[in-house]
Amino acid sequence: MSDGEAFAYCRSVRGRRQFMLVNVVKGAKQLAFDHDKLAAALTRATQRHYDAANLPFRRFDLPSDGREISFQIDNTRWSCDLVSYTCLTQNASSKVHEENPYGSPRIENDPKEKSASPDGKWLAYINRHNLFLRSKDGSQDMPLTWDGSESNYYGLSTLSWSPDSRYLAGYRFRPGYERKIHFVESSPIDQLHPRRRTMTYPKPGDLLTVSHPVLFEIGSRREIQLDNDLFRNPYELSPIEWWEDSRAFTFKYNQRGHQLYRLLEVVAATGEVRLLIDECSKTFIDYQPLNMDQECTGKIFQYNVADGKEIIWASERDGHEHLYLFDGRTGELKNQITRGNWVVRTVYFVDPVRRQIWFGASGMNASEDPYFIHGYRIDFDGTGLTALTPEAANHHIEFSPDGLYYVDLCSRIDLPPSLVLYRTSDNSKLMQVESTDISELVAAGWTPPLSFHAKGRDGETDIWGVIHLPINFDQAKRYPVVERIYAGPHGSFVPKSFSASAEPLAQLGFVVVQIDGMGTNNRSRAFHDVAWKNLKDGGLPDRILWHKAASANYPWYDISNLGIFGASAGGQNAVSALLFHSEFYKVGVANCGCYDNRMDKIWWNEQWMGWPVGIEYSQSSAVDNAHRLQGKLLLIVGELDENVDPSSTFQLADRLIDAGKFFDMLVVPNANHGVPGNYCKLKLVDFFVRNILWQTPPNWNAASIEPLSRCWMRGRDGQQLISSIESRK
Template sequence: MKPFSPLRESDYDRALELWPSELMRRVKNVMVFPTWVEGEERFWIKVDTNKGHEFLVVDASTGERKPAFDHELVARALDADAAALPILHFDYLWDGSRIRAQVRERESWVEIDLNSGELADVRGPSPTYLMGPDGRELFVKQFNLWIREPDGTEKALTEDGERYFAWGSMPDHNYSGVIRDRESASMVPTGTSWSPDGQLVLTQQTDERHVEGYPYVEWTPADGSPRPKIHHVKMRIAGESEDSVRRWYLLDTKTGARTRVADLEEGIELDITRGQWWWSPDGGTVYTLASNLPSEDGALVEVDTASGDVRTVFREHSATFFGFNTFTDHAPNVRVLHDRGQAIWYSQRTGFGHLYLLDLATGEIVRAITEGEWAVFDLLLVTDSTLFFAGGREDGVSNPYYRHLYRVDLDGETANSNLVRLTTEDADHGFIGAPTHFGATSPKAYLSPMRMQLSPSGEYFVDSISRVDLPTVTTLRRTRDGETIAVLAEADITSLTDIGWSMPEVFRSTAADGVTAVWGVLIRPRHFNDRESWPVLERIYGGAWTIAQPRSFAEGLNGPFMFGLHALADIGFVVAVLDGPGTPYRSKTFHDMTWDKADRWGIADHRAALEGAAAERPWMDLSNVGISGHSYGGYGTVMAMLLEPDFYRVGVSTSGMYDAMRSDGPTEYQLGRPLYEGGRRIKNSPEERPINWLKFSPEEYADRLKGELLLAFGNLDENIQPAALLSFVNALTAEGKDVDLLYMPERSHHYTTDPYLQKRLWDYFVQYVQRRAPVRHKPLGVVPGERLYRFG
């Protein structure tokens, strides 16, 4: 490793030129998404300009663009700058003479007359109610379901709901219960759906009265009280017998009559988080999805709305884990086609994620729609006879994580009937799957159902062509042949290159078996010189449900696991982000390679991949590698420090899952069901630990710690319980191991963008990897900023 000069305050200031919000400010048109005008082959986009941005409406058939409205007129109505209107979303109303808009920093939506400029505050789409087909709104109040009529009058649909026995609500433990309790926030009715005519509502009532509460102590309450507050969140810990019980009902919104939905087959229940409901046109039946806690099974079920009887149409079991999509946070790749009496089903049964045609009457697979040694990512659109989806490639050369658009016939006699890849460029094409019901109801922002790259007719698509090392070009194309109609926007990164920023580098290496291909990216400092030696850091995530590495240019700047990495690298590091075996978007074999192994996150594979990359890049110094990660990435960080202590020598772990026994049920998706002596699923005593989970526990390897480890946590973290961290610290203490703790007061799980945390992370690596003194007590002087998420 080369000797480093002493760190100076100016080094921090220079690195902050690449702070995430500064990166995004310095680029133009890296994310241009269309919102389609309902019933038309037109869409609007927001395009960056030298002065700000403008809204354009585009004719998809010709590519002709024109202003979406008179920007000066709208600016006067909003008392805003015409070159930088604070509009987040808008819809055309009536004949296009008005718009209804969501405006930044305004609680209500507004309607603006595009002829007179008259403005009125109105109620727009909201994450707190569910709009019915007849204009009525369904919402939750005082643990019951209520209906708001178009004239504003309200009536209770249920009256027997109470705390912990609530209608249409998420379980008390929903990863944000404490925050919502502090802020008195509400969400859209969950696990709830209107019938096509608005007569019926399918919903659920969750009984958690017998589930034990988990205490969270708010030491410095938000209301300023000097007395700490305790928030009890009803939560089942792995192995406990008492769990929430969910009962499903069909409610008649006119008469109030209730029909209980029958219990499903043993081992599965209706899936509350997916939010997928397919009603028959006459409302007589509704299809939905079912699964179980460890996700070993997935099923499509049919509910008779008159009797409440249930039929399992199709059920699939996996020896490891089953998913309705390779990425858990995206909507299932399942559709019910009522007019055909068929359904589309997703499965990895052949070794790769593919689509199948099911017969709804018999429950039999008619045929495979797609097949081959490549993976379907997201089902995007189904028309009368054509299916469009995003998928990858596994040809041994192409990056398998790049999203391509495919078209395939539904009526063919064999799989891959008239299969066409419409995006031929060696790049990512940005096709984003719809979020799950839970993701779509996030109160952060309104997500329009018309905001998609494919036109609703399936005739056109907006292609976002980019890589981490290729700035975005946004084009309008035809699905008939992939022909480009018009270039809509090209990214401008001049302001970044002017300050010496360079693009990340994509690399390919191999896992520990020396055969399996592993892909990732490297971020280098601006003053990088390949004749010098650079210390290496890794940002890690892991597990079966998502990937960490960026694919598009926008993700490369500030993707979900990229926050702050360009600034960190600029202090004098090369930072790697990669996805090893055990993660999705590849084959089922790749997905399962680390299943039930002590090295569940494939730490040996990460080490091998970095060593392979360094063999071709002598400037990568692997003598003192640092590693960091949050949540499951925090778990990966500590396991890296314990399983490969001679390689990973410095770690910063934030809110890691250190003890699965102290976590809630969803851990089972990653580790399998807990097993106790005699094959029991339920523990006999509070302290009993599942024997099949011991090998995953960092506590079991506490004696192996050699390097420097910083553990950060928030006391109100509902995703990863703080007690797990303290249990791990106890194990380290018993072994006489030194460890550093960073307590983030009154933080939940989501504090990784906090400048203070980022500064402490930088300093830890400066001190123990570069072995030089950081500048202490220096505030970074920036706002936290936000990470980009995959669904927009």
């Protein structure tokens, strides 16, 4: 809650999800609301049935009075009164100019849409592509610009007033090339004949829309010219942010190619553009925001102290992600705050009065898995480093808005979760909020995954992974191995926290493994750089050594007919394994992969493969290397994939046919990215049973077998599918 005196969380009790509310002052917990009444209220409001045991949201907002909650279902925001238990949709956001994630900023040309000055005296708006200013009383209405056009337009949603209302800043845009990709929806649910779909989808090397900041002095109605010497080739400029005293505004410049990233300041009175902080890399800068999501992390963090007098900044300039303190007026580095052969993973809370930072980091404890996140506190000057979480486990920490309390969700793949409430000032334990009992799970035959590590290609770096074992595992038997791969450089993907979920393939007698090889994120800069212009690598040389070490360590670990599967970037990785390491990987399933990075979305591929587009794109292309295929391959793709252009899969298939290579392929009508559903999961299982176990699966078309749905395989539905396969082995 916003007052910091309570927090909510979700727990699972015998398959029933419960939302709990904890009063941190009283140290008491209770149900956050009546789940049965809320489910009934939602059912009445939506005319759709909702189950109290599985409400359709994961997070909600609860005001301090506790009288109502708000949450989102699909794309609709709802509020529910907790006294009358009535639910209503909330008013849509007043911001109507949504960003197109793949296209140019939209032309905003509606004079009815306005941006009001903080003092309430002025309204800025766009008309005929130009920027206009109107007094609030309507007595004055005048243009600020005359040069606007479809090829040189101003963005209303980018406008930012100085706090004192003396200046107005924003962005002007010069459109680039708007590439379109097309789909054929072969089987629309609302008509007989196919439908054509089109979407904007820039690809590597395309001409981008260029943005340029503009600045106006309201009193004189004049534009203050800004020199672009420090930001000549932008991939992206961040939203404008003013200092509270209106002396200047800042924005971040991400240069195309992602090897230069700058924090720039524009002095309001003169238009002088000043360089505050400069980040350079010979490979790439991971420009996504720093966060503790291991699968989609980033490296950028900025915290302004005392209205920019100082700036806390994250950087990998010494080879690891660390925090630095800069003078916000001069841009000079005052001191490095954190240092060592470990990485900062997130910043939880900054106390500018005590000049202390609470942050999460991994790799500091040499005896542990280097991906485990622990909590720490440190002073701005780099002294006073204090460990907050002694348990050798992965810690997910969240602070109260006022920083007085924090909760720690602690677990490992073999250690069930524990949720504890702490006081920040002295790190004292206030409440054991939850402890998890897994006795029934163990009694049912569940076996925790094994954590295993081995040396990588350099003979020095530890490569970490997990091994998922079948139920009723018998060490005296030999088990064929299948690797689930996803090696996207934007994260690391081996699970570190507890999960009771079972790997379907493991229940059929396979050992299923996950490995984070070089080129993935959350380790050192050098570890990450292996991916640079080299996505075909996928950490596969490290994975092969890991498999060999596991086979030497565990007699039951059989890699004689190794399988591999993955989706999206993992689909590319699975195909690369068969093409470039055919002596080791024999059977693969690739779902919705990008098999030539020139065919995929610009933002992800130029980040890792670089710009301009070079020979490395072809060298990493599965399409250009299709003739190398030796093993057995199943390709799966959805015909309406809006994430990875499905033509990439068809181009790979075309090249395989040209090379005389035999393979299997499943095109799923109406399916988007990932092609989820029981049918596709069963095709994957069927393929591995045939080609690794050398067994003939049952006739799934027999009338006695229940038809498979396209829904996600979860809970009892998933278990029924596993049982069905097992009974027919």
